[in-house]
Amino acid sequence: MKKVVLASLLAVAGAATMMQPCFAQDAPAAAPAAGQTGGQVQMSADEYKVYNDADTATTPAAKAAGFEAYLKAYPNSAVKQDALQKLMFAYQGTNDPVKTLDAADRLLQVDPSNLTALYVEAFLRRNAADALADPAAKTAGLDKAAGFAQTGLTAAKPQNMPDADFQKLKSQATPVFESVIADDDISKKDYAGAITTFKTEITGAPADATQTPGPVLQDVFFLATSYMNSTPPDYLNCAWYATRAAAFAGQYASAIQPTATYCYKKYHGKEEGYDKLQALVKTSLTPPADLATTITPAPKPADLVANLIATTPDLATLAISDKEFVLQYGKPEDADKVFGTVKGKSTQFPDTVVVAATADQLQVSVSDDAVQSKTADFAFNFATPLKTVPAVGDKITLTGTYASYTQSPLLITMSDAAVVPKKAPAKAPVHHTTHH
Structure with a gap:
């Protein structure tokens, strides 16, 4: 009979960059001996050979193939949990997130509170959800990742793992679990929940x-x-x-x-x-x-508006951002007074950011506040429909005539709008060589 030492949970390493947390494995050594003691399990010579061949494979791909073969040949192995864990990290070593997640799923069927598998599920599922363009699908993916993270936060220590090792693993995995939960909160615009979770994460981190x-x-x-x-x-x-x-x-x-x-x-x-x-x-x-x-x-917006009106002899000289501020926060009579200085006048707006677009109207962000919040503060109406409708997020230069405004939420409407074409880059001068 041969014996093999059961693998401990894998250590979670810190992040190498801002965007790519990673995890690493401390490989256990095989220990053939007679009898059964401590964390060692007896197995036949044939089974041990298949296990050992997989465990000693020199590449992640070979190790993954070896453990898949072992699990197929010995589906009820006493070291099934250990083999699935090694399989999971072998697939991680091949940079195959789909198969890594499949192995993590299989491991959790055997050991539902396996902290390492829960970490892998939360981390990889969060990554996959972040790559989705559809908001509903993204939220659903983050919900699933957050579910694994919540389970990970309350996972119990395995009986055969020293307290110090488990606490070290827990302290390394917990910030990731909390980060995933907060990301899920943000996707649902639950900013209060995200704030609570982020603060717990950062104050508990080294x-x-x-x-x-x-x-x-x-x-x-x-x-x-x-x-x-x-x-x-x-x-x-x-x-x-x-x-x-x-x-x-x-x-x-x-x-x-x-x-x-x-x-x-x-x-x-x-x-x-x-x-x-x-x-x-x-x-x-x-x-x-x-x-x-x-x-x-x-000072409060109303106080700022009152001071601005009182200290500006000619309201027409106010900057666009100041005019917007008065239109949004001023008394109706002050807002009308400021809008009267521009109504009917045509103006060019460089580098506006498209928020919504149809052939007849573009809604764009002009002020810093609107750009930051990704909301429209101007609507440009076209007398002739656009032949090419810009995409949301595009930066374009527009001209238009001030027509009307609404105060809350602020939206200034421009008529007779036109898109200013981008200037083509100047051509380099052609140098002609004279032949003698």
Whole structure:
């Protein structure tokens, strides 16, 4: 008779980049001996050979094929759980997520609380859902991934696993489980749920995970955007966590900084004093209790509008963003007064972002607020239907004549609209060679 040492749960490694968490295996050694002790199981020489051939294969593909053959030949093996776990990671080594998930499914049929399989299910199913374009299918996929993550958070320790090993594995897998659950909340616009879960994740993670580019720091940023998208928006917390993420994001900071600055200006009213916040976030993951007194809020919109009207002799000279602000937040008489300065006038708007499009009308984002929230603040009506309708998200230059507006939600309607064609790049001059 031969013996084989049962495999322990695999260790979950940290993320190598912001987007690609990975996991690794500590391979167990085969230990042929007589009798049965501890975590060792007796098997016949024939069975041991098939198992050992698979276990000692030198490539992931060969190891996967070997364990598939072993499980087919010995479907009721005493080490079926061990073989399925090794099969799962062999398929992971071949970069085959479909077969990796299939192996994880089979492993959970044998061991429903297997923490490693639950990690694989949550992580790979989240990745697959994120790649889907259809919102309903994406949410359904994230729901399924979150279900495995919820089970993983309460998974019990296997009897034959040392407490220290299980706690190490649990501490490494838990941030991923919480991240998946928060992603599912975001897909359903449950920002309160996402905030709670993200905060649990980042406060429970090791300090270095929130100070180096990786999945946890990425979720610090997603916590910020959850505050920004809440109803009503919490721009102060958004500014704190986005600025904190940008401070430690290295090469990724340029993608995060615009949100951090946007939320700070929305809360404080201007960018002045932002350097104070940038210094504060480096000393603490979470904001201090007195942050709202350190970084003071901007005056209320109604107060800003009143001051703007009182201090601007010629309302026609206001910038487009200021006019929009008055139209949205001003008293009806003040809004009408400002719109009267532009009504009937034609204007060109460069780099508007298409939000909705038909041949007769384009709804676009013009102001910074509208671009950030991906909502339309202008509607351009065409007298002649467009021959080519731009796609949502396209940036185009438009001209039109101010016709009307609605105050809540703000939408300015332009008539006689036209799309300004993009200029063709200038041709390089042709140099003619004179032959002598």
